[in-house]
Structure formats: C-alpha cells, structure tokens
Amino acid sequence: MITIKEVARRANVSSATVSRMLNESGYVSEEARERILKVIEETGYVPSENAKSLRTKKTKVIGVILPKLGSETTSRMVNGLDRVLAEEGYQILLANSNLDAGKEIEFLKLLKSRDVEGIVLSATNTNEQLVEEIQKLKVPFVVVGQDMPGTPSVVFNEIMATGEMIDYLIEKGHEKVAFIGVSESDRAVGLMRKKGYLAAMEKHGLPIEENWIQTAVFDVESGYEAMKNIMESSSTLPTAVFAVTDRLAIGAMNYLKEKGLKIPDDIALAGVGASELSQYVTPPLTTIDFQYNKAGREAANLILSMISQKEIPTSKIVLDYGLVKKDSV
Incomplete structure (x- = not known):
C-alpha cells in the first residue's frame, strides 16, 4: 500500500x-x-x-445552499439547475440551511473549503453579514430568489405578481382582502410580496384592518393559525385572503373548512407557488406560478458563464410569472 x-x-x-x-x-x-x-x-x-x-483546480462540483429540502419549489429549482450542470459534466453538492441564516453563512465557508468551482445560494434573507461573506468568497457565485445588488442573481417579480393577484381578487368583487405573510427578514417572500399587497390595496383606495395582516412561518399549520387569528380578531371579516405561499393558503383553507365556510362562496383564497398539491385540494387553489425550474436553469447558465469567462458579472435576471386561476376565487 x-x-x-x-x-x-x-x-x-x-x-x-x-x-x-x-x-x-x-x-x-x-x-x-x-x-x-x-x-x-x-x-x-x-x-x-x-x-x-x-x-x-477543477473539481467539476457546484455547491448549492437550499432553504428547505422538503419544499416543492426548491425541488423544481434544483431539478432545473442539475439538468443544465449535468450536461456540462458538473455535479452538485447540496447543503440544507433549514431556513437558518446562520447556517447559510456556515455553508458558504464550508463549500469554499471544499474547492467547489461555484456556489448557488437560494437565500432566506439578505442580511449584512451574509453579503460580507459573499464578497469574500472569490469563487463564482449566484443568488436565486433574492436581489443582492452587485451580485449575479435570478429573481422573481414579487411586487408586480402580488399586485396582479390582488387586482384579480378585487376584480372578482373582493374589497376586503386579508394577507398572510412571513417575516420581512426574507426580503423577497416576506417584504416584497407584502409591498405588492399594500400597494395594490392603496391603488384601489381600499382600507386594511390591522388584524387582516398576519405573519406566519413556512408550513401548513402556521397558515391555519394565521387564518384563525384573522377570523377571531377582526372586527370586520375579509371576503378574500392572499397567502404568500401555497402551503400557508392550504393551512388557511383547512381552518375555513373546519369552521364550515365555503370557498369561494363565503371567502376566496389565493396563494403563491403553483405547487402540485395546490391543484389537488378542494377547491383547486388560485395561485401565482413563478418559474422555479427555469430559475434553476438560468442560475446554472450564469454560474457556467462565470466559470468559463473567469469573471463575475453583475447581471440580474428577472423571470416572468403567470396567474393560475382556479376555483378558490
């Protein structure tokens, strides 16, 4: 030996x-x-x-930091990413932050020590420490889902998509629209989607009761609890609810059904994600379809371009979206 x-x-x-x-x-x-x-x-x-x-110095490995492995939207992004990278002979090394911003920073350092040729981060937030660590990397780097100035990124038009969904609810006769969001530390999902909601309501001159806005976390149970809080604490009940993810919307749906309310006759419901599950609940969920698979493909093309050209562009790719209009509205 x-x-x-x-x-x-x-x-x-x-x-x-x-x-x-x-x-x-x-x-x-x-x-x-x-x-x-x-x-x-x-x-x-x-x-x-x-x-x-x-x-x-070529390992043919790309590190990928994900917010949650069990998420369908994450899975679709990874599938798109892996398909493009595999065609070029690259493998991906996955790290799951489990929605922990601190772990994202730990994984950035760990992946750099493993000599990966590039890193793709599906970030949960854009805090200052994270940005500082990214600037220290000196390896090709792409962010998916969050807009980080000066960093190559693939993002979704969160404000416009949310605004269009609120416009659709109002067009259907709903002037009392509640909102189930997440922490604004998640800039894209928590802050931008809330801004889209508030801007659309203001544009139409519609009032918002304080208790109509609830902050949850990324799971069905939290959507259930947020819907319960809205219904039990509001002096005027909404006729429609917009949730920033399909899981939250489905949690809200479970509460409403439990209370004997009919969707959409008594209250309308909309989410974000166009998840497979959203089309199998009863009634099927009206939702926003962000192109997560395409986001993965675009991120892969960006990282490959950076590796081959040995330069770091400051490009930002903004993906299109569509409203999936189903029977919950």
Missing part, C-alpha cells in the same frame, strides 16, 4: 511538503508540485481524477 512517505520518497520531497500540497496549507514550489502529482498519478495514491483536480 502506497503511503504519503512513499510518495514523498519517490518525488524527492519531504512528507510535510506532500501534506502541504494535498491540503493546500502552505507553500509548495511548482517543480515539487509537479513531481508529487506525477507520483500520485503513477502510484494511485489518490484516484487519478482527484490528482487531476489538484493540478487543474
């Missing part, structure tokens, strides 16, 4: 020199590096592909 000492002997260097090169933990002359790599490839001390990556 070949050992690091044998590699060092054959390359006429010290074991410490071999270790420094393998771990990239110190200076190794180019001449010594070439001799070590030649021995590694000849002896099979490490697989030849690994030796090649040490020489070329």
